[in-house]
Amino acid sequence: MPDKIKRGDGLPPAMTRLVKELSRLPGVGEKTAGRLAFHLLNRPRDEVIALAESLLEMKERVGLCSGCFGLSDTPRCAICDDPAREHDLICVVEGPADLMAIERARGFSGIYHVLHGALAPLDGVGPEDIKIKELLARLSDPGAVREVIVATNATVEGEATALYLARLLKPLGVKTTRLARGLPAGGDLEYSDTATLQSALTGRREL
Amino acid sequence: MAAEERTPAIVLRARDYSESDRIVTLLTRDMGKLSGIARGAKASKRRFAGKLEPFSHVMLYFRRRPLGHLVFITRAEPADLTPIRLDDDLGKIALGSYMVELTDALASEENEAADAYRILSTALILLGEAGPTPALRQAFELKLLGWAGFGLEFDRCRLCAAPSETAGARLYFVVARGGVVCTRCRSEAPEGGFPISPASALALARIGAASLEAACANSPAGADGGVSLARFIGSIVDRRLRSIEFLDSVMPTGNGPSR
Numbered sequence: 001m002p003d004k005i006k007r008g009d010g011l012p013p014a015m016t017r018l019v020k021e022l023s024r025l026p027g028v029g030e031k032t033a034g035r036l037a038f039h040l041l042n043r044p045r046d047e048v049i050a051l052a053e054s055l056l057e058m059k060e061r062v063g064l065c066s067g068c069f070g071l072s073d074t075p076r077c078a079i080c081d082d083p084a085r086e087h088d089l090i091c092v093v094e095g096p097a098d099l100m101a102i103e104r105a106r107g108f109s110g111i112y113h114v115l116h117g118a119l120a121p122l123d124g125v126g127p128e129d130i131k132i133k134e135l136l137a138r139l140s141d142p143g144a145v146r147e148v149i150v151a152t153n154a155t156v157e158g159e160a161t162a163l164y165l166a167r168l169l170k171p172l173g174v175k176t177t178r179l180a181r182g183l184p185a186g187g188d189l190e191y192s193d194t195a196t197l198q199s200a201l202t203g204r205r206e207l
Numbered sequence: 208m209a210a211e212e213r214t215p216a217i218v219l220r221a222r223d224y225s226e227s228d229r230i231v232t233l234l235t236r237d238m239g240k241l242s243g244i245a246r247g248a249k250a251s252k253r254r255f256a257g258k259l260e261p262f263s264h265v266m267l268y269f270r271r272r273p274l275g276h277l278v279f280i281t282r283a284e285p286a287d288l289t290p291i292r293l294d295d296d297l298g299k300i301a302l303g304s305y306m307v308e309l310t311d312a313l314a315s316e317e318n319e320a321a322d323a324y325r326i327l328s329t330a331l332i333l334l335g336e337a338g339p340t341p342a343l344r345q346a347f348e349l350k351l352l353g354w355a356g357f358g359l360e361f362d363r364c365r366l367c368a369a370p371s372e373t374a375g376a377r378l379y380f381v382v383a384r385g386g387v388v389c390t391r392c393r394s395e396a397p398e399g400g401f402p403i404s405p406a407s408a409l410a411l412a413r414i415g416a417a418s419l420e421a422a423c424a425n426s427p428a429g430a431d432g433g434v435s436l437a438r439f440i441g442s443i444v445d446r447r448l449r450s451i452e453f454l455d456s457v458m459p460t461g462n463g464p465s466r
Contacts, residue, residue, distance in 0.1 A: 027226040121304035122220055122261060124449035126456070156261050156293075156300060163297035193258075194285055195292075 015041070067138075069114040069131050071096045079103075079111055086110045088146040092135065092165065094118045094153055102151065110149070113138065118157035119164055125157075127164065135165075139172055147175040154181050154199075209270045211281060214238055215288055216267040217327055219311045221259050223249065231259050231280060233267060234310055234327055239320040243269055243278035258283035262303050262331055264291045276316065291331045298339035301457040304450040306330055306347055312444045313355045326350045329419045337423060339458055341433065342414060346422030348436045349415040357443065359436075360386030362412035367392050371408045378408050380435035382442045407432035 009016055015037055022033035040048055065072035067080035079085060089110030093099050099112050117130040127133075139145050150165050152158035162178050169176045182200030183192060192200070216233040219240070224230045229248035235241050248255045258265045259280075266286035269278040293299035310327050314320050330347040337343070352359060363370050364378075365386040371378060374389040379400025381388050387408050388396050407428035414422045427433075441447075 119453070121301060121450040121453040122308055124452070126453055156304075159294040160297060160300045163295075163300070167297060191253075194290060198292075 068112040069116065069134060070099050070112055088144060089149070090138070090145055091149045091151050093151050094158065094161070098151065115161065118152055118161040120157045121160065132165070132168070136168065139169070139174055145174055147177060149177050149179065151179045209272070211268055211270055213266055213268045215324070216241070216265055217307070217324065217331065218259055218261050218263040218265070219307045220261055229259050230277070232311065234314060234320060234324050235267060236321055236324045239318045240311070240314040240316050241269070241278060242276065242316065243280040245280040254282040258285065261307055262291045262293055264288045264328060264331070289332050292335045293331070296338060298457050299334055301450070301454040302339040302344055303331055303334055305448065305454045306334070308448050308450045309348070309351060309440065309444070312446070312448065313351060322354050323351065326354060326419065333419060333423055340423060341427035342425050343423050344458070345411060345427055345432065345436060346414045346417070346419050348440065349411065350419060352439070353415070357385060357439070359415065359439065361408040361415065364389040364392055366395055371405050371412065374405060376405070378403050378405055380438070382439050401431070401435055401438060403431040403435050404429060
C-alpha cells in the first residue's frame with residue numbers, strides 16, 4: 001500500500017468547515033455536526049439561504065434593550081415600551097431565557113431587569129460583573145418603583161444574588177420580594193426532597 | 208462494569224457540562240477528593256434533585272471508569288447526613304464558598320482526607336446553624352492548615368520559645384517560620400514579619416488548640432491575626448482564591464475587632 005496517501009475526513013473542505021463551525025455549538029458534537037451538515041446539504045437552496053440570512057440578521061440586529069437589558073432588535077424592547085405594563089413593578093432575572101419563561105407563564109404584568117449572570121463567589125463573579133449597577137440606576141428616582149421581585153434561580157448563585165440585592169435595595173425603601181419556593185404543580189409530597197419541603201413549609205400561605 | 212461504591216461527601220464545586228450533565232468535585236469521607244460526571248443531572252429530579260450544588264452534604268454513589276480520572280456519579284441522596292443550609296444568609300454563602308475553595312486548594316485527588324472531610328463538614332454545619340463569625344473562619348483556617356501539615360505556632364516565639372504573653376508589646380508573624388517571633392529575635396528572622404499583637408497571637412493559639420465547636424465560642428483574633436492567616440494561606444496556595452474578594456466585601460479580612 002502506498003504510504004504517502006493524504007488522508008482527511010473524506011469530505012470536501014466546505015463541508016469540513018461547516019462541521020467544524022457547527023460543532024462549536026453547545027451540546028453539538030462532531031457526529032451531530034456531521035449529521036446537521038448532511039441535512040443542510042440535502043435541503044433546497046432557498047431554505048439554506050434563509051437560515052444563513054437569519055443567523056446574520058440576528059447577529060447584526062439583536063442587542064440589549066436600554067431599559068431592561070433583555071434582548072431586543074430595537075433600542076427599547078416591546079415590554080419596556082408597552083404602556084399597559086406596570087412600570088413600577090420590576091422583576092429581576094438572571095438571563096433572557098428566564099424572562100422568556102416568566103412571560104410564557106402569563107402571570108406577570110410588570111417589567112423586567114436582566115442581570116446577565118448571578119453572583120458566583122466560587123467562579124470569581126462579583127457584583128461588578130453583572131448588571132446590578134444598572135438596576136440601582138433604574139431605582140434612583142424615588143417613588144418610581146413600587147416593588148422589585150427577585151426571580152433569580154434557586155441555586156447557591158441565585159440565592160447569593162437575591163440576598164445581595166436585598167441588602168442593597170432595602171435601604172432605598174423599595175419593597176423587595178423573592179419568588180416563592182415549594183412544591184411543583186402536580187408534585188407528590190411523598191417524593192419531594194427535604195430542602196423543597198422546608199421551603200414550602202416556610203413559605204406557606206393562608207387559605 | 209465497575210461495582211457501585213458509596214461514601215458521604217460534600218460538593219466543593221460543580222459546573223454544567225453539555226445539555227444536561229454536570230461535572231462535580233467533592234470531598235468524600237472515604238476516598239479523598241473526587242471529581243465525576245453526573246449524566247442528566249440537570250434533568251433528573253429523582254437521582255440528583257439539587258444535590259449537586261456547592262455545600263450539599265450527600266451520600267454519593269458512583270462507579271469508577273476504566274480510563275480517565277472522572278468517575279460516573281450515579282446518584283446522590285441526603286441519606287441521614289446532617290443537612291447544610293447556607294442559602295438564607297449572604298455571609299454564610301460567602302464564608303462557605305471560601306471554606307470549600309480553600310479545602311479544594313489544599314486537598315489533592317484521591318488522597319485520604321477523612322480528617323479534612325470532618326473539619327469541613329463540621330465547619331459548614333456550624334456555619335449554617337450559628338452564622339458567619341470571625342472565630343469560625345479563623346478556627347477553620349487553623350484546623351485545615353493543621354490537617355495539611357502547617358501547624359502554625361502563636362503561643363511562643365518560634366526562635367527563643369518565649370511565651371507570647373511575656374514577649375512584650377508586639378510580636379511579628381513570619382510566614383517562612385510558620386509562627387510568631389518576638390521583638391528581640393526579629394533581627395534573626397531575615398524574612399521580616401508582619402506585626403501582630405500578643406492578644407491576637409494568643410487568641411489564635413487558643414482557637415487553634417480548641418475543637419471547632421469550642422473555638423467558635425472564643426473571642427477571635429483582631430484584624431492583625433486575620434491578615435497573618437491570610438498571608439500564610441496566600442503563600443502556600445498556588446492561586447488567588449476567587450471567593451476571597453466576595454468574602455472580604457461581605458466579611459472584612461480583619462476577621463474581628465482590632466486590638
